[in-house]
Amino acid sequence: MEMAQYVLNGLIAAAKMCLVGSGLCIIWRARRFIHIGHAGILAVCPYVALAVARTGLPPGCAVCAAIVVGVCLGVGLEMLVFRPLGRSRGSGLVLFIASLGFLLVAEGSLSLAFGPDVQSLSGSSVVPGSSILGARVTSVQSGILVCTPLCLLCTWSVLRLTRLGRQITAVSCNRELAETVGIGIHRVYLCAMGLGSLLAGIAGIFIAYDTAVSPEMGLQPFLMAIVAVVIGGGTLGGTVLGACFIGMTLHLCSIWIPLRLQEPLLFIILLAFLFLRPQGFLGGKTKKATG
Amino acid sequence: MDYLLHILILIGIYAILAVSLNLIAGYTGLLSIAQGAFFGVGAYVAALMAIKLQSPFLVNIVCAVVVSGLIGALVGIPSLRIHDDYFVIATFAFQVITFSVLNNWVSFTRGPMGLPGIPQPTVFGVQVSSDVGFVILVGVLCALTFWVTYRIVRSPFGRVLKAIREDEVFAQAAGKNVAAYKVLVFVVGAGMAAVAGVMYAYYISFIDPTSFTVMESIFIISIVIIGGAGSLWGPVAGAVVLVVLPEFLRFVGLPTSVAANLRQIIYGGLLVAFMMWRPRGFLGEYAFQGKEARE
Numbered sequence: 001m002e003m004a005q006y007v008l009n010g011l012i013a014a015a016k017m018c019l020v021g022s023g024l025c026i027i028w029r030a031r032r033f034i035h036i037g038h039a040g041i042l043a044v045c046p047y048v049a050l051a052v053a054r055t056g057l058p059p060g061c062a063v064c065a066a067i068v069v070g071v072c073l074g075v076g077l078e079m080l081v082f083r084p085l086g087r088s089r090g091s092g093l094v095l096f097i098a099s100l101g102f103l104l105v106a107e108g109s110l111s112l113a114f115g116p117d118v119q120s121l122s123g124s125s126v127v128p129g130s131s132i133l134g135a136r137v138t139s140v141q142s143g144i145l146v147c148t149p150l151c152l153l154c155t156w157s158v159l160r161l162t163r164l165g166r167q168i169t170a171v172s173c174n175r176e177l178a179e180t181v182g183i184g185i186h187r188v189y190l191c192a193m194g195l196g197s198l199l200a201g202i203a204g205i206f207i208a209y210d211t212a213v214s215p216e217m218g219l220q221p222f223l224m225a226i227v228a229v230v231i232g233g234g235t236l237g238g239t240v241l242g243a244c245f246i247g248m249t250l251h252l253c254s255i256w257i258p259l260r261l262q263e264p265l266l267f268i269i270l271l272a273f274l275f276l277r278p279q280g281f282l283g284g285k286t287k288k289a290t291g
Numbered sequence: 292m293d294y295l296l297h298i299l300i301l302i303g304i305y306a307i308l309a310v311s312l313n314l315i316a317g318y319t320g321l322l323s324i325a326q327g328a329f330f331g332v333g334a335y336v337a338a339l340m341a342i343k344l345q346s347p348f349l350v351n352i353v354c355a356v357v358v359s360g361l362i363g364a365l366v367g368i369p370s371l372r373i374h375d376d377y378f379v380i381a382t383f384a385f386q387v388i389t390f391s392v393l394n395n396w397v398s399f400t401r402g403p404m405g406l407p408g409i410p411q412p413t414v415f416g417v418q419v420s421s422d423v424g425f426v427i428l429v430g431v432l433c434a435l436t437f438w439v440t441y442r443i444v445r446s447p448f449g450r451v452l453k454a455i456r457e458d459e460v461f462a463q464a465a466g467k468n469v470a471a472y473k474v475l476v477f478v479v480g481a482g483m484a485a486v487a488g489v490m491y492a493y494y495i496s497f498i499d500p501t502s503f504t505v506m507e508s509i510f511i512i513s514i515v516i517i518g519g520a521g522s523l524w525g526p527v528a529g530a531v532v533l534v535v536l537p538e539f540l541r542f543v544g545l546p547t548s549v550a551a552n553l554r555q556i557i558y559g560g561l562l563v564a565f566m567m568w569r570p571r572g573f574l575g576e577y578a579f580q581g582k583e584a585r586e
Contacts, residue, residue, distance in 0.1 A: 034376050084567060092376055093322055093579040097516060098566040100509065104559025112552040219505075223387070230380060264391035267384035274373055274381050 014247030020225035023199030029172035030192035033095035039218030040106030046208030074197025233283025303429035309526030311483035317520030320456030328389035331503025333485025348412035363481025405499025519575025
């Protein structure tokens with residue numbers, strides 16, 4: 001394969017990680033726990049699209065329906081599970097475990113309802129893609145490459161320029177102070193979960209169109225995204241940097257190492273960062289042991 | 292009757308696993324997703340030694356415990372620098388890397404093809420071949436593990452573990468070598484999980500990497516959480532409940548695939564339900580709350 005193909009593959013992987021990771025990052029910073037259920041939403045949305053498409057409605061409807069369901073799921077989780085766990089026992093670990101429970105329920109339900117087999121979202125025809133600088137790219141992949149920066153830009157603008165977005169940022173920086181100033185914490189949480197799940201829905205649909213749909217499809221992209229977030233330092237910009245770094249590294253390394261070693265390589269990179277530079281690319285000082 | 296014995300053996304194996312994770316997560320407060328990896332390492336070490344060296348059962352078990360303990364120390368070391376969320380991710384990384392080694396180092400572990408033909412164990416001259424024999428062997432090891440945990444928990448070592456769980460900085464300020472305790476508890480926990488792995492390998496007489504994935508670690512975590520973290524009997528109760536529960540589904544007559552998915556849904560639902568209404572689990576004492584939540 002030509003170098004251009006490796007670079008392009010790396011960029012596509014990076015784009016997927018950006019989408020998943022940005023949603024995850026927003027939720028993580030605002031809500032202060034690792035929402036592993038994010039992987040569940042990544043898997044549920046494509047299945048909703050699949051189900052809607054099977055009823056004969058156009059793909060556009062299917063995608064919209066899927067994303068709406070994804071956002072509702074995220075918001076619903078916040079209202080029904082995470083919020084009641086709130087102050088009385090809402091430590092990061094408890095929320096993580098509840099989120100893990102949701103992931104198990106989601107994957108099991110999808111497998112029960114649709115079967116455990118891998119299915120295709122885009123139908124049966126194989127469409128030849130186009131060529132950029134000697135590298136082959138499918139139309140879906142071009143879509144990913146175009147949409148991801150757009151989504152990131154929109155997200156960034158929402159967080160920076162809208163009132164709600166700035167409130168989310170405020171809560172992410174200093175929850176207690178934000179509360180004192182009068183920002184409605186629960187509303188912010190709902191919006192953060194909604195925004196994150198929206199990004200997850202978009203990411204899930206893209207991943208499903210590019211590869212395939214299966215009940216466990218969410219965990220792999222989630223793991224890659226979480227590594228991107230961690231080595232990026234926990235900020236949105238860091239996540240983008242981290243995603244690009246991982247995407248490029250993994251795919252350029254695949255020139256020399258077999259593909260099946262990509263996953264352990266990913267985690268060795270993670271461990272290296274955790275040991276040597278725990279604050280990641282752009283993070284501030286790391287949290288010390290509290291109390 | 293055979294079926295009942297089989298269930299008892301599985302309960303024993305998972306009870307050992309849950310007790311081992313409980314020491315690390317329940318008593319010391321270090322939630323770890325790497326227990327499946329220690330389980331696997333123990334199983335593979337014993338299996339490889341039994342098949343290739345034909346060494347006796349007791350030698351294999353000791354070697355499995357030692358190797359797993361060393362890897363446990365490796366996993367414990369990051370806990371000194373990274374905490375909470377990030378540490379959970381680090382243990383995740385170890386789990387994935389270990390699985391990848393087991394699955395990809397085909398020349399050594401036969402990768403996805405697994406290791407068949409693990410011979411039956413011979414303990415003190417008695418060959419264990421029947422299910423009853425295995426029940427007794429697992430039972431003895433289970434009791435031994437439980438007894439070791441009991442002694443640890445009741446000792447000053449155990450009290451320091453709990454102190455680390457409740458307030459790590461205070462424990463350090465009181466002069467305790469928190470780093471050493473954390474690494475040690477991982478060594479012990481990993482060693483115990485290896486014992487379960489050895490029993491699993493000998494009982495099933497065939498192992499492959501798919502038994503030692505992230506989902507296995509998550510299952511062990513579920514047992515500890517639902518049964519109750521931070522208490523002696525909690526993990527045992529959890530093992531009984533979570534091993535027996537899917538068997539009921541089988542009795543209801545559901546096809547295997549449906550039962551497997553329902554099982555996963557039930558585990559997930561139980562996790563969420565317990566976190567909302569009883570985070571300490573059935574018999575536990577530690578509810579995974581942070582210091583902020585208790586103020």
